[in-house]
Every structure is written in C-alpha cells, then in structure tokens.
C-alpha cells in the first residue's frame with residue numbers, strides 16, 4: 101500500500117510541470133491545481149503513514165540494546181585482564197562521554213551497560229522537508245487566490261490610485277494614492293541603463309503619509325502593497341529651454357516644444373521651433389529655429405555646447421551659417437538645456453503568500469541540513485566481569501553513514517585501551 | 523587582460539590533464555595518474571587566480587561585481603566548481619580513475635566558453651536588475667550544485683563501465699577494473715554527490731526566488747529556466763527517494779544520475795534557446 105503510493109507519487113511531479121512548460125498559462129489552470137492537490141495529499145498520507153514508526157524510533161529506550169548487536173562482526177570487542185570493575189566504569193565514564201554528552205548507565209546481569217545517543221532529531225528531518233513543501237504549496241495557493249498583481253504608469257507629477265491588473269483582468273482601485281514626484285535615469289557610457297529611480301509620495305484621504313525612493317531591486321511596501329521599479333519611458337516630447345540676448349540684454353528663459361511659436365522684440369519677428377534633438381551630429385543637444393521677419397524666413401541651429409564647438413572649429417560660422425545662433429541679428433540665441441519628462445513603470449503586487457513561501461524555503465533548508473548532515477547515532481558499551489578481569493564490548497548504530505560511525509567506534513576503543521593501560 | 527590569457531592556458535592544461543588520465547586508464551602506470559592530478563591541480567590554481575584577477579579587473583574598472591554575470595563568466599565558474607569538487611573527491615577517495623569522466627567536462631566547458639561564436643567575454647557594467655547580492659549567491663550555489671551533479675554523473679559512468687567490464691571478464695581480473703574504486707564506493711559517491719548537489723540547488727533556487735522577489739516582484743514566474751531547474755531538482759529528489767525508500771542501488775541509481783545530469787545541461791544551456799528572463803546567463 102505504502103509502496104503503491106510511493107510509486108504513484110514519484111512519477112507525477114516532473115511530468116506535470118514539464119508538460120505545462122509548453123502551454124504557458126496552464127500554471128493557473130484547474131488541471132494544475134488538481135495535480136498539486138493530489139501531490140500534496142499523497143505527501144501527507146505517505147508522511148503520516150511513516151510518522152508513527154519514526155516516533156517509535158525517537159522514543160525507543162536505550163536499554164536493552166538491540167538483540168545480537170554485540171555478536172555482530174561490526175562490533176569491536178576488547179578484553180583487559182588485570183583491572184577491576186570500578187576501574188572499568190571510571191574509564192568508560194571518562195572517555196565515552198567526551199564526544200557525546202549524556203551517558204546513560206544501567207545494571208545488567210553480568211555487569212553494566214552504557215548508552216550514548218545523539219542526533220535523535222535527525223529522524224524528523226524528512227518530515228520537516230515534506231512539511232515545508234506543503235507550506236510552500238499553501239503559500240503559493242494563498243498568493244494566487246488572495247494576491248494582486250498589476251502595474252501602473254505614472255508621469256512625473258501625476259497622482260493615481262488605479263492599477264492595471266495583469267492578463268487583462270481589468271483595473272483595481274487602491275485604498276490610497278501614489279504620486280511620482282521625480283524620476284531619474286542614469287546611463288553607463290555604453291548606453292546601458294545604470295540606475296533608475298522614482299521618488300514616490302503616498303497619500304491617504306488627501307493627506308501625505310509617506311515618501312519613498314524606489315529603485316530596481318529595492319521595492320517599497322505601503323500598507324501591504326509592494327511597489328517595484330520595473331520600467332520607464334518618455335512621457336511626452338522633450339522640451340527645450342532657450343534664451344536670447346539683444347543689445348546686451350538677456351531675455352528670460354523660454355520653455356518651448358516642437359512647433360511652438362513666440363514673438364521676438366526685434367523687427368516684429370516670430371520664432372518657430374522646428375526641431376528639438378538630444379544629440380545631433382554628435383555635437384550634443386540642439387534646436388532648430390525658423391525666424392520669420394517680414395517676408396523673409398531664416399533658419400538655423402542653436403547648439404547647447406556652442407562654445408566648445410566653435411572653439412574646436414574656428415571659422416565655423418563663416419563656413420556654415422546654419423550653425424550660427426546669431427544669424428538673426430541683432431539677437432543671439434542660446435540653448436540652456438533640454439528637459440525630458442518621463443513616466444515611471446511600477447509593478448504593484450500584494451502577495452499574502454510570501455511569508456509562507458519564505459518560511460517554507462527556510463524550513464526546507466533546515467530540514468535538508470538535518471537530513472544530510474546529521475544522523476541519529478547510538479553507541480552501547482557493555483562492561484562485564486570475566487575470570488581474567490573485565491571485558492568491554494562496544495557497538496554502534498547510525499541512521500546514516502555507518503562508515504563514519506565505525507571510525508568513531510575505533511577511535512573510542514583506542515581511547516579506552518589507552519586509558520586502561522595507564 | 524591577463525585573466526583571459528590565463529584562462530586559455532587553463533583550458534589547455536585541463537585537456538592535458540584529461541589526456542594523462544586517459545593514459546593512466548589505458549597504460550595502468552601510476553606515473554600518468556600523478557601527472558594527471560598534478561596538471562589538474564595546476565589548472566585549478568591558475569583558474570582560481572584568473573577568477574580573482576577578473577574580479578579585481580572589474581573593481582579597477584569601477585564596477586566591482588563578482589564575475590558571475592553572463593554566459594561566459596558562468597561557464598568559467600561552472601568549470602571551476604567542477605575542478606574544485608573533483609579534486610576534493612579525488613583527495614578523499616585516493617583514487618584517480620574518476621578523472622577520465624569528470625575533467626573533460628571541465629575542459630569542454632572552458633573550450634566552449636572560449637570558442638563559441640558570439641560569446642561576450644568583456645567585463646560589462648550591470649543593468650540595474652542584476653545589481654544584487656542575492657544574485658551572486660544564487661549563481662554561486664547553483665553552480666556548486668551543478669558541479670556536484672557532474673561528479674555524480676562521472677561516478678555513474680564509471681559505475682556502469684566497471685559493472686560491464688566486471689561481468690564480461692568475470693573471474694579473470696581485468697587489470698583496470700581492479701584499480702577502480704569498489705562498486706559500493708562508487709554507489710555511495712553517486713548518492714553523496716547527488717545529495718550535496720540537491721542541497722546546493724535547493725539553496726540556489728531559494729536565493730534565486732528571493733532575488734526575483736526583489737527584482738521582478740514575483741518569487742516565481744514559471745519562466746523556462748526556473749521550471750527546468752525545478753524539474754532537475756525533482757529528478758534528484760526522485761533519485762534520493764529511490765535509494766532511500768525503494769532501496770535502489772548501483773545500476774538504476776547510476777542511470778538516474780545520468781538522466782539528472784542531462785536535465786542539468788538542458789537547464790543550463792538548452793533553455794537559452796527558449797525566451798526567458800534569464801537570457802543574460
């Protein structure tokens with residue numbers, strides 16, 4: 101019966117996951133839940149089936165020792181002639197409790213029996229592992245039933261409390277709202293992104309509750325809902341901040357978009373922004389203006405780094421009037437900076453199953469370490485009176501790695517004979 | 523780029539070591555075995571040095587991340603873990619015949635790292651999602667696990683081979699078979715390395731989930747690499763159960779270890795041909 105269960109359960113786990121690899125969303129399909137449930141049920145039944153035996157083993161008294169253990173060839177005997185019983189007892193108590201702390205002792209028809217035991221708990225490692233598998237399953241189930249997964253895009257300055265749920269499941273309203281105060285992206289020289297960061301403020305009933313800086317790999321939790329920095333994008337066209345000087349006077353900063361037109365104080369002219377470029381001809385940011393004065397139109401570029409460009413190419417304006425920001429005299433234009441506005445892409449997740457899965461994960465590790473790196477070990481010593489003197493017999497059992505136990509027994513015997521010799 | 527140069531020597535040394543192990547197997551002279559071990563140790567030490575140099579180079583470039591962030595670096599580390607575990611096992615069992623099966627795996631990985639087309643060997647800055655200590659731990663433990671499975675695989679091959687030659691030449695002693703570790707020892711080694719790998723892979727999967735939790739907002743997303751690492755893990759769970767519960771020994775266990783290793787390879791390399799979050803490794 102138990103065997104049948106085991107055979108049955110050894111097969112399904114790899115198969116169900118494997119098949120479903122190809123059919124993507126089946127991980128949330130009823131079939132998957134049913135298989136998982138069957139698997140868990142099996143695990144529970146098998147573990148319960150075996151548990152009583154493990155408990156019996158756990159509670160098994162040290163005495164009497166398993167029958168025949170001292171007749172087993174694995175047992176190491178040795179005899180010593182001239183010592184008396186009390187000396188034997190003293191030596192055993194001295195050496196046998198070195199590696200194992202508690203030494204139990206009992207009387208026996210021909211002398212004394214001693215027993216040392218450790219690693220009893222190792223018997224339950226297997227159950228800890230199986231239990232944690234169940235806990236992880238439970239956590240995953242809780243997460244998929246009560247959890248929430250979605251995303252939200254916020255422009256800089258925008259406030260929202262709506263998230264778009266994954267897989268087109270609609271929109272969800274959070275009981276609070278989030279504002280993106282600022283978004284920042286930095287790049288490496290190679291052009292790959294280095295960091296991106298959103299500064300968020302959380303509001304409840306109109307009151308500011310908390311602010312936080314959100315970075316990739318550093319999520320932030322507000323009222324049980326975790327926010328992740330997941331993506332970003334340009335929210336709208338890049339703005340240019342320009343200024344001009346005329347007759348020694350500088351205008352204020354003017355912020356413009358492509359297509360904007362503004363009036364100029366000379367010759368009743370109007371300027372129109374034709375292009376805004378972040379990096380044109382490897383010369384950095386620039387805008388192209390069209391100036392209409394009377395019937396005439398003049399077009400030219402205004403570079404942000406005009407001084408360096410001019411410095412590197414003396415006589416440039418004479419050769420390429422198109423690059424001269426003072427082409428429309430008497431005004432000289434300058435580009436102060438470009439301003440781009442981003443939106444930040446946030447992942448929004450609430451998963452009440454996480455603590456379960458996490459504790460399951462920790463438990464499984466603890467269980468595995470208990471299983472593989474500890475063992476239930478018992479050592480028995482028998483002291484008996486013989487015509488020649490005393491005889492000490494040593495035997496041991498380990499739930500795993502009997503070879504290590506054997507080595508330990510040998511070492512113990514050496515110590516005992518050394519002790520008896522002195 | 524000293525480390526790249528050293529690594530190409532290391533590849534060569536592993537190959538030499540493999541050839542010596544082969545000579546040892548065929549010619550039965552201890553001297554070849556000693557040379558082979560010497561070469562393996564030399565390769566391993568140089569390999570370690572190169573790993574450290576590469577790390578240092580990344581620091582000097584102001585990036586300072588462990589060299590575990592792309593396919594090239596992971597292949598190098600995989601080979602390193604195999605060499606490390608193999609030498610540990612060789613030292614423990616005092617028998618050199620396993621090398622013929624394990625060292626060439628390290629060599630092949632190194633060779634693949636250096637000749638595969640389109641392999642990016644540069645040290646590159648990390649994109650934000652990869653800037654995480656969990657990730658380093660994750661890669662480290664996964665590859666220690668894979669290396670342990672590789673040793674189990676080597677033992678399994680040796681087991682099957684010895685089993686075959688032994689039954690063929692039955693009582694007459696085949697000289698080489700005599701020198702091989704006892705079948706029971708190999709069987710125990712398969713089990714122990716599989717168990718070790720199982721624990722490491724468990725840690726690897728868990729740390730990977732923690733990382734995914736922080737980086738992607740979901741501890742498990744059923745991407746092919748995750749799924750396959752889970753399958754691999756379950757195959758080894760089956761191996762452990764088969765031995766512990768059903769008492770499978772020897773041949774059947776060896777076959778399971780080989781199946782498990784095939785899963786490891788698929789998880790590691792095959793999955794790269796499917797779309798995945800793990801595309802950078």
Ligand code: HEM
Pocket residue numbers: 105106109110139140142143146147150154226229230233468471759762763766767
């Ligand atoms: C339904 C499925 C499963 C069944 C029926 C099952 C059953 C068993 C049984 C009967 C034992 C032996 C316990 C003993 O005799 O004391 C065992 C051991 C063990 N189980 Fe499971 N198990 C299942 C799933 C799993 C899973 C999913 C894992 C973890 C990944 C796992 C990990 C272990 C480990 C590590 C051992 C100890 C093996 C050893 O000592 O070599 N089991 N299992």
